Amino acid sequence: MAAEYEVVHVATAPPAVLDEELLKAVAAIVNKSLYETRLRLAGKIPKIIANYDTMLKAESASKSLKGLGLVVIVFSDSELRKSSQIFKAHSLKFEEPAIIFCTRGGQVRRMEASEAFLILSGRMQAYTETEVTTKVRKLNVTATLLTGGIPITKKVEKKTTKTSYQTESFVRLYGRVSMESVVEILQHDFDYSFLGVEMASSAVANFGIAIRKIREAFPQAIFDDRLIEPLKANVPAATAQDTIEDNCKLIYWYHQTVSGLGSSVQPQI
Numbered sequence: 001m002a003a004e005y006e007v008v009h010v011a012t013a014p015p016a017v018l019d020e021e022l023l024k025a026v027a028a029i030v031n032k033s034l035y036e037t038r039l040r041l042a043g044k045i046p047k048i049i050a051n052y053d054t055m056l057k058a059e060s061a062s063k064s065l066k067g068l069g070l071v072v073i074v075f076s077d078s079e080l081r082k083s084s085q086i087f088k089a090h091s092l093k094f095e096e097p098a099i100i101f102c103t104r105g106g107q108v109r110r111m112e113a114s115e116a117f118l119i120l121s122g123r124m125q126a127y128t129e130t131e132v133t134t135k136v137r138k139l140n141v142t143a144t145l146l147t148g149g150i151p152i153t154k155k156v157e158k159k160t161t162k163t164s165y166q167t168e169s170f171v172r173l174y175g176r177v178s179m180e181s182v183v184e185i186l187q188h189d190f191d192y193s194f195l196g197v198e199m200a201s202s203a204v205a206n207f208g209i210a211i212r213k214i215r216e217a218f219p220q221a222i223f224d225d226r227l228i229e230p231l232k233a234n235v236p237a238a239t240a241q242d243t244i245e246d247n248c249k250l251i252y253w254y255h256q257t258v259s260g261l262g263s264s265v266q267p268q269i
Helices: 020-030 034-040 054-065 075-083 141-147 194-196 201-215 237-261
Strands: 008-012 047-052 072-075 085-088 092-093 100-102 110-112 116-139 151-175 181-186 222-227
Touching: 008 054, 008 075, 020 034, 020 047, 020 054, 020 151, 047 054, 054 072, 072 075, 072 237, 085 222, 092 194, 092 201, 116 201, 151 201, 194 201, 222 237
Parallel strands: 085 181, 116 222
Antiparallel strands: 008 047, 008 072, 092 100, 100 110, 116 151, 151 181
16 A cells, blocks of 8 residues: 655745845745746745645755745645634624624634734635526417417526625634634624724724724734735635635744744745
């Protein structure tokens, strides 16, 4: 029986400056073309730059990439695909030095200021599918034959599925120890009554105020809003959601990596 193995990914954060010398060095390490390497080092979000069949090979590449001054993340495919236990908050209240989050169903989660590690804000394309029933006229063949060829129609129901897209802002709060348990707030599915006299007439404004207050309550937490740009509406729904989940994990791991390396290594965003 062949030995089982798992794909190991190596991801890098885009460097502040990508010159030709660095580009060529990275391409040589990960054995990819200059064009593909440039694409993977572009933008602001950490991207998977290479895949290996053993952790040893991945760690070797990681060491070489770190030698170039890059922030590198190494993780297995199972870690990337593992589902996070998302606590979907519908309301909150401040109880210094903590925030109490509640779901629509009444579940409660308390997050202490000392526990909060990352406040990740972004946008995604939320989609809904609606079944639409319309009545159309269809030729009634039997009745037409009985009338000697005079066209007789009948009304029939035609069902179609309509997909609509909406830009949905979100914020996720991650703890220091693990990203397994994360609190998520969605702009269009949240009770802003806790804002009191500060509550505005639009969800966009209220969402912004809510994020500001959360940041004030968790001043030590890292704030990251690089996912503010939504995915295009023509991206398949499943792919879009998978991409959001992957990006959230990569950004979390990036901040964990940078924090673990110490103050001498600055985020390259």
